[in-house]
Structure formats: C-alpha cells, structure tokens
Amino acid sequence: MYKDTNKRSIAKGISWRVFATTTTVIIIYVFFGRLDLALAAGIIETFAKVALYWAHERAWVKVRWGRKRIDPFNLWFTGLPLSGKTTIADKVYTELEKLQIPIERIDSKDIRELIPDIGFSRDDRNRHMHRIGNLIKTLQKNSISTVASFVSPYKESRRAIREMVKNNVVVYVKADIETCKKRDYKGAYAKALSGEYKNFSGVNDVYEEPTYAEIVVDTDKLSVDESAQIIVKYIKKNYVK
Template identity: 40%
Template sequence: MSNKNIIWHEHHLSKEDRSAIKQQKPCLLWFTGLSGSGKSTIANAVEAKLYELKKHTYLLDGDNIRLGLNRGLGFSDEDRIENIRRIGEVAKLFVDAGIIVLSAFISPFRQERDNVRRLLEDGEFIEVYIDTPLEVCEQRDPKGLYKKAKSGEIANFTGISSPYEAPKNAEIVIKTDKLSIEESVEKIIDYLTKKGYLSFSA
C-alpha cells in the first residue's frame, strides 16, 4: 500500500561518493541454486577473497535472514516471494552504500529474481547460477533436508515438492560438480575484475 505522505529523502552523499572512497563499483552478486548446491560455501569463499583484495562487502545468507528480518515468513510460494522482495530491498540499500553485496538464496522463481534485478541500475545485478544437478545436491544433503522432504516431513521443498526455475541468462554459471571451490571463486573474481567492479571510475 502506497502513502502519498511518504517521500524518498535524498542524501547529501551519492552512491558515487560512497563508491569512490571504497575504490570499487558496487553490485549485487545474487547466488541462486538448489539447496546443497554450494551457494553459501562459494559466496563465503568469494567474500573472503574480496576481503584479501581489501574490498568492502557484505554477505546476506538465506538461513541467517530467516532467523531475523524474515523470521515470520514460511515456505509457501507467497512467503518465498515476500522473502526475496525484502532481500532485494535490503540489498539495494547496501549497493547504494557502495558495497559489493553477496546474497545466497535458493530464490526458486525466475520472476522474483528479475524483480530484484529491476530494483537496481543496469550492471549492478549479477546473477550467479550455482548449477548443480539435483542428484548431486541430494547426495550432499548437508542439512538432511532432502531426506526429510522425501519422507514428507518438509512440505514445499524446492526440487522435490516445489519447482526451481533455473536462470536462462545468468551472468555467471558455476558447475560445482565440475569445478572446485577455488576454481569457482577464481571464475567469479575474474568476471568482477574484467567488468571493472574492483576499481572505481566516475
């Protein structure tokens, strides 16, 4: 619901000002993929590498967000959509602060990921598809969720009882059944370097 009495307040400092002092081009690295695909593992490793490069980052992780900001949301399609909408708005604020944001969420619906992309300026949303086959994710099953989903203990589980819509044109595709964590990180850092995100130019 909109309110005509609420007006966006412009800051004295711009996104460019905040980016310049950090010497980087802010963006949102949106890691998407099935549960167990390696999203959080790779996102954490990428953030660690960016820290070594003295870049300013923040990692938004699915479970952590659901323990706080989105604690009241469940896993129905409607709640999943609202979960991603909120994350998109939070990520947009971090990008405005000049930060390189990493987000690790299953985010199963293509439309919702596209909605987040539209919140940002051109080039600020980088979709990173962690393309891991379902059978590999099931074999890993680090949290035992696939086993619970198949036994009926978990409803609306992505890949089992709820669909996952894979990206059609992700900026970066990582096949974790073929690449090591180190190789995956190198591929992402190489993309960021070549596209100028790790330096600043007005």
C-alpha cells in the first residue's frame, strides 16, 4: 500500500494550481485580447481559490456525515498446520486492503524468520504469543488493524491474545488432519511422524481445538474464496461502520 508524502501532495497541489490558473489566463486573453486583464484575473483567482479551498476543507472537517469509523481489530487465524490459515488470511488481507482499512499482515513464518531462535515447546510458544500480542497492541494504538495467522495450539496462549488486544476475532480454520497431510507438499507431517520434527501440533504435540471462535471455516468443505468471503462479510458488518 502506498501513501502520498507531504512533498508529493504539495507538488500535486502546486502543479494543479499552475495548470488551472494558466487555463484561466488563456481563456480570458482569447476572449478579451488583453494580457493585463488575463494576468490580473489569474492572480486574483489563484488567491481566491486557495482561500476558498482552505475554508471549504475546514468546514468539512467538522462534518461527521459520510465518514467511516473503523475500530482497530485483530483477526486471529488458528488451526492445524496446513489447514489453510495462511492462504485464507492472505486473501482476507487483500480484500480488506481494498476497503482502505489501515491494516497489517502478521504470519508465523515471517516472524520466525525475523526471530529464528524461537522454540516449539509449550513455554516457548506461549512466550512467543505474548510477543505477538504486544506487537498487535502497539499497532492498534496507532489505529492499525491486523490479520494474524499462527497455529497457536494452546488454549492459554489464545486466551492471552484475547485479553491483550482489542476486538479480537478468532478464526478457527478447521480441517481434518488427513486433509492437512495431503496438502503437505514440504513433507512436514512425514518428518513429524518419523520423529525428525518434535512438538509438531497434531502429531507429537497437541492442538487444543478452540471451544469458542467468532468464525469457523471448514476447509474440507469450503474453498479459499468462500472462506474469505465469510470472514470479510463479518468484518464489514461489525467493524466497518
């Protein structure tokens, strides 16, 4: 997502004002044949339009009609490895960006690449979830919503996230473990079953299924687009006002 800098906005404003004033000068000169009159009109118009535009904008600042109020929210995707969390979360993030919502995407893979020494024990994962919770809190203080996707297999860590952040929306991406194995093109499940990977959720470590989630999408039955549509519809209904 790109945002105009102040310098770019100023440059655009000046270029438009020069273009508009030049057009006015040319039109008056063509009709009246007097350069002095055309230049005078151009100068007067420039200052008048700047003053009127400023007054117009100041007035609209006080008008609340037509504004969208968007409270920062956190979409927390949880589910077994290869259940479809990242794919659906990416799709949802793209769709929410189109609504011009200030939003950031947080994925477990990206975070672990930044902090490679994170372990996979229960304590390690719970500490890691607290780090992510603090990151989301910081973003929310700046009115930025988040789309976060983590296996987050333990109830206590998901509870901690819910307590730490505002407007937490748990999305349980449900999938049968056999389905997840079929999607595993990197062979992670096979390595976990062979003992090469330890603490692998759903194989040699638990995945504690959420007892409550605002949204449940069953990827054995729903496509990525169908799942994303359900989630985006929920956000539009509850947070884009």
